Amino acid sequence: MVDHSIAGSSGLMARKAAGDRSARARLAIVLLAILLAAVALFSLTAGASDASAFDALRDWFSSSDAESVLSARDRIIIYDIRLPRVVLGALIGAALAVSGAVMQGLFRNPLADPGIVGVSAGAGLGAVSVIVLGGTALAPFTTLLGSMALPLAAFIGGLVTTLILYQVATRQGRTSVATMLLAGIALSALAMALTGVLIYMADDRQLRDLTFWQLGSLAGATWTKIGTAGPIMLIALVAMPFFARGLNALSLGEATAGHLGIQVQKLKYVAIAGVSAAVGASVAVSGGIGFVGIVVPHLLRLTIGPDNRYLLPASALLGATLLILADTVSRAIVAPAELPIGIITATVGGPFFLWILLRKRGVIDL
Amino acid sequence: MIEAHDVSVKLAGKRIVSGIDFEAHPGEIAAIVGPNGSGKTTFLKALSGDLGYDGSVVINGREVSGMRPVEAAGMRAVLPQATSLAFPFTVQEIVRLGLIGGRSGVLAGENERLPERALAKVDLDGFAGRFYQELSGGEQQRVQLARVLCQVWAPVLDGRPRYLFLDEPVSSLDVKHQLIIMDIARDFAKRGGGVVTILHDLNLTAMYADRIFVMHRGSLAAAGTPAAVLSDSLIEKVFDCRMRVGVLPTGDVPFVLPQSVAL
Numbered sequence: 001m002v003d004h005s006i007a008g009s010s011g012l013m014a015r016k017a018a019g020d021r022s023a024r025a026r027l028a029i030v031l032l033a034i035l036l037a038a039v040a041l042f043s044l045t046a047g048a049s050d051a052s053a054f055d056a057l058r059d060w061f062s063s064s065d066a067e068s069v070l071s072a073r074d075r076i077i078i079y080d081i082r083l084p085r086v087v088l089g090a091l092i093g094a095a096l097a098v099s100g101a102v103m104q105g106l107f108r109n110p111l112a113d114p115g116i117v118g119v120s121a122g123a124g125l126g127a128v129s130v131i132v133l134g135g136t137a138l139a140p141f142t143t144l145l146g147s148m149a150l151p152l153a154a155f156i157g158g159l160v161t162t163l164i165l166y167q168v169a170t171r172q173g174r175t176s177v178a179t180m181l182l183a184g185i186a187l188s189a190l191a192m193a194l195t196g197v198l199i200y201m202a203d204d205r206q207l208r209d210l211t212f213w214q215l216g217s218l219a220g221a222t223w224t225k226i227g228t229a230g231p232i233m234l235i236a237l238v239a240m241p242f243f244a245r246g247l248n249a250l251s252l253g254e255a256t257a258g259h260l261g262i263q264v265q266k267l268k269y270v271a272i273a274g275v276s277a278a279v280g281a282s283v284a285v286s287g288g289i290g291f292v293g294i295v296v297p298h299l300l301r302l303t304i305g306p307d308n309r310y311l312l313p314a315s316a317l318l319g320a321t322l323l324i325l326a327d328t329v330s331r332a333i334v335a336p337a338e339l340p341i342g343i344i345t346a347t348v349g350g351p352f353f354l355w356i357l358l359r360k361r362g363v364i365d366l
Numbered sequence: 367m368i369e370a371h372d373v374s375v376k377l378a379g380k381r382i383v384s385g386i387d388f389e390a391h392p393g394e395i396a397a398i399v400g401p402n403g404s405g406k407t408t409f410l411k412a413l414s415g416d417l418g419y420d421g422s423v424v425i426n427g428r429e430v431s432g433m434r435p436v437e438a439a440g441m442r443a444v445l446p447q448a449t450s451l452a453f454p455f456t457v458q459e460i461v462r463l464g465l466i467g468g469r470s471g472v473l474a475g476e477n478e479r480l481p482e483r484a485l486a487k488v489d490l491d492g493f494a495g496r497f498y499q500e501l502s503g504g505e506q507q508r509v510q511l512a513r514v515l516c517q518v519w520a521p522v523l524d525g526r527p528r529y530l531f532l533d534e535p536v537s538s539l540d541v542k543h544q545l546i547i548m549d550i551a552r553d554f555a556k557r558g559g560g561v562v563t564i565l566h567d568l569n570l571t572a573m574y575a576d577r578i579f580v581m582h583r584g585s586l587a588a589a590g591t592p593a594a595v596l597s598d599s600l601i602e603k604v605f606d607c608r609m610r611v612g613v614l615p616t617g618d619v620p621f622v623l624p625q626s627v628a629l
Contacts, residue, residue, distance in 0.1 A: 018495035019458025261439030306453030
């Protein structure tokens with residue numbers, strides 16, 4: 001469903017040259033930002049408490065506590081329970097979507113996604129190691145790093161997986177899609193097997209934590225968690241736009257990117273570190289939330305094109321929006337209980353991924 | 367100028383190119399010819415800095431292996447034999463990638479118009495809004511050339527000549543566009559730049575090249591002007607074919623007419 005109208009587009013973009021989608025992309029980014037704000041506000045006020053969006057906004061902007069329009073109970077629900085969830089959801093959604101877009105640029109393939117090629121599984125292994133062995137074998141590591149131990153271990157797990165994947169799948173600057181996916185499957189299986197060993201070793205209390213964590217959930221969102229994992233994701237998110245141009249050049253191949261003046265090796269290492277940090281941090285706090293990284297960039301490429309200068313920020317905004325929305329659904333669908341968010345994203349993302357494969361049949365040689 | 371001395375390249379332990387001496391001067395087109403597998407592309411990759419090499423390759427006084435990518439990008443632009451594209455870019459977006467290094471050599475305000483002008487040069491007026499992957503092979507090759515032209519739009523920058531490295535730039539083009547592309551190369555050279563190009567068509571080479579380097583099994587078989595280099599005996603030895611080399615009545619440009627595979 002590629003848009004063929006670009007060549008003749010005039011009017012709004014009359015000053016722009018044909019085939020230049022930057023004006024459209026900028027407009028899309030503004031609209032996505034507005035959408036994110038609206039969905040965040042909706043999510044803050046949707047649920048068992050009956051405080052309206054209007055009340056919440058008035059409360060936010062009112063100057064003193066005395067004239068507060070919200071009850072004390074509603075204030076706690078909104079500021080200490082829902083707001084951290086929304087913030088964490090936005091951070092994780094943005095981190096996963098941008099990581100997906102960067103990996104796809106790096107591997108020069110729209111099917112690359114941290115969840116599919118095993119990076120999330122590797123990060124998961126790191127996180128589970130800390131949960132299960134934190135009191136015993138890894139005790140020095142956890143005492144030294146405190147609350148940072150979990151996200152850092154997830155980061156290391158993700159980084160090691162990505163590096164192995166890249167080494168295996170890339171020969172002389174060309175990444176073989178088949179090798180990448182197969183290596184990803186092997187690495188996932190290995191990481192999951194090792195995770196399985198750790199789960200086998202876990203006690204009952206650790207098991208309950210692990211099960212919920214593995215399904216992916218924002219239910220445990222607190223300001224403390226945001227304080228530990230948030231900065232890692234933020235740094236990665238802020239850094240990624242700086243290699244948008246390099247990723248654009250890379251879509252012509254590594255050799256050509258080099259001819260254009262891009263330091264390809266450096267770009268690859270920084271991008272891999274950034275993706276591992278962002279994915280590791282998000283896996284550490286919310287477990288495996290799949291498919292955001294593949295669905296979001298793909299949808300956006302169809303509308304604003306593959307230019308990473310616009311694709312990366314737009315992915316961050318849409319990823320954040322979708323994850324907040326998925327979390328709101330996960331809270332509402334079986335209320336007062338809630339469904340792990342990973343189940344929602346996989347239920348929607350799985351069929352979507354199949355649809356991509358169907359559309360690309362014959363275009364991508366696997 | 368470009369001076370290469372005693373250049374050898376090994377790939378996976380196998381010596382592909384050995385002991386090549388080569389030079390390319392501003393104002394000239396230097397053509398590299400030779401049969402398939404003779405090491406032409408490998409040698410061009412050494413000149414481009416893509417492959418490690420023994421010996422020396424110096425462009426404008428700087429050793430290629432010691433240059434940072436951005437520095438090399440200011441001195442030469444490279445048109446590869448084929449380019450595969452990962453995502454659905456428009457022609458405009460592809461050509462604009464040539465401006466990434468920021469050394470086109472025109473005033474900042476004019477960069478905006480360069481893709482359009484480059485596309486007009488390669489006879490692709492009106493193609494800017496098309497999707498690259500929907501074009502024919504020959505059209506894609508011309509889009510890539512337009513991108514390459516944007517990178518070194520001014521053939522001379524800060525008093526230094528710049529170079530076009532073209533790997534079989536006309537291999538998938540019809541005759542008219544072969545001439546258009548070779549005229550672009552000649553024009554680039556006339557305005558003070560240099561061109562290094564791999565060609566298969568010996569007649570086109572004879573028409574346009576100022577110097578020919580004939581490669582054979584990784585080594586240099588001959589080098590010099592077309593008139594000096596193209597002879598029946600050399601061609602039979604290098605290409606394993608009988609060809610008749612003549613001279614057009616209009617001047618001193620030789621032509622080459624294939625006769626048969628050598629017996």
